[in-house]
Amino acid sequence: xxxxxxxxxxxxxxxxxxVTLRCSSQSGHNTVSWYQQALGQGxxxxxxxxxxxxxxxxxxxPRFSGLQFPNYSSELNVNALELDDSALYLCAxxxxxxxxxxxxxxxxxxxxxx
Amino acid sequence: xxxxxQPEDQVNVxxxxxxxxxxxxxxxxxxxLFWYVQYPNRGLxxxxxxxxxxxxxxxxxxxxxxxxxxxxxxxxxxxxxxxxDSALYFCAVNMNRDDKxxxxxxxxxxxxx
Numbered sequence: 077x078x079x080x081x082x083x084x085x086x087x088x089x090x091x092x093x094x095v096t097l098r099c100s101s102q103s104g105h106n107t108v109s110w111y112q113q114a115l116g117q118g119x120x121x122x123x124x125x126x127x128x129x130x131x132x133x134x135x136x137x138p139r140f141s142g143l144q145f146p147n148y149s150s151e152l153n154v155n156a157l158e159l160d161d162s163a164l165y166l167c168a169x170x171x172x173x174x175x176x177x178x179x180x181x182x183x184x185x186x187x188x189x190x
Numbered sequence: 191x192x193x194x195x196q197p198e199d200q201v202n203v204x205x206x207x208x209x210x211x212x213x214x215x216x217x218x219x220x221x222x223l224f225w226y227v228q229y230p231n232r233g234l235x236x237x238x239x240x241x242x243x244x245x246x247x248x249x250x251x252x253x254x255x256x257x258x259x260x261x262x263x264x265x266x267x268x269x270x271x272x273x274x275d276s277a278l279y280f281c282a283v284n285m286n287r288d289d290k291x292x293x294x295x296x297x298x299x300x301x302x303x
Contacts, residue, residue: 178236
């Protein structure tokens with residue numbers, strides 16, 4: 077059984093640029109959630125995808141967008157990067173939408189915006 | 191609005207002593223409660239969860255947590271701490287709404303040898 081993987085591990089961008097982060101969900105999981113974890117803070121929910129459709133979104137602007145593919149892998153896209161977007165971006169998969177399901181997290185992508 | 195509070199930024203415990211990491215929540219309705227652990231430069235790992243039933247739930251690595259509805263708390267406990275338990279611990283609540291799972295800000299647990 078393969079766990080959740082994310083790429084790249086680290087990324088450095090400048091303000092105004094665009095970035096795409098990728099996530100492969102754990103085998104058998106059809107639900108993927110994305111989180112932003114700023115330094116010294118807990119993860120903040122960005123959005124969730126279930127069977128290629130967005131299913132819930134946190135308090136993030138529209139320049140944060142995503143996709144889920146038929147194999148349940150997912151992308152997080154951030155346009156017009158701002159300095160405050162610097163954070164660890166975590167992807168998590170789960171076997172369905174039920175709120176009682178625990179989530180399986182990837183190692184994260186560390187994004188630095190200069 | 192639902193929220194999760196972890197009142198201690200850091201907890202220091204001597205190896206072999208019992209440990210408690212505190213968590214309180216504020217939600218309307220019946221929440222699902224979780225504890226996750228994060229090691230340096232790693233993603234979060236699931237420890238345990240409360241769904242319903244017995245207020246004492248047992249999880250990975252000898253950890254357990256007690257759900258107290260009247261005090262709206264879900265404290266994480268372990269009878270005997272190990273140095274390897276040193277990590278960042280997050281409490282989380284899920285109400286199955288659009289804002290999905292809400293995490294506390296985390297508590298750094300430091301086990302002293």
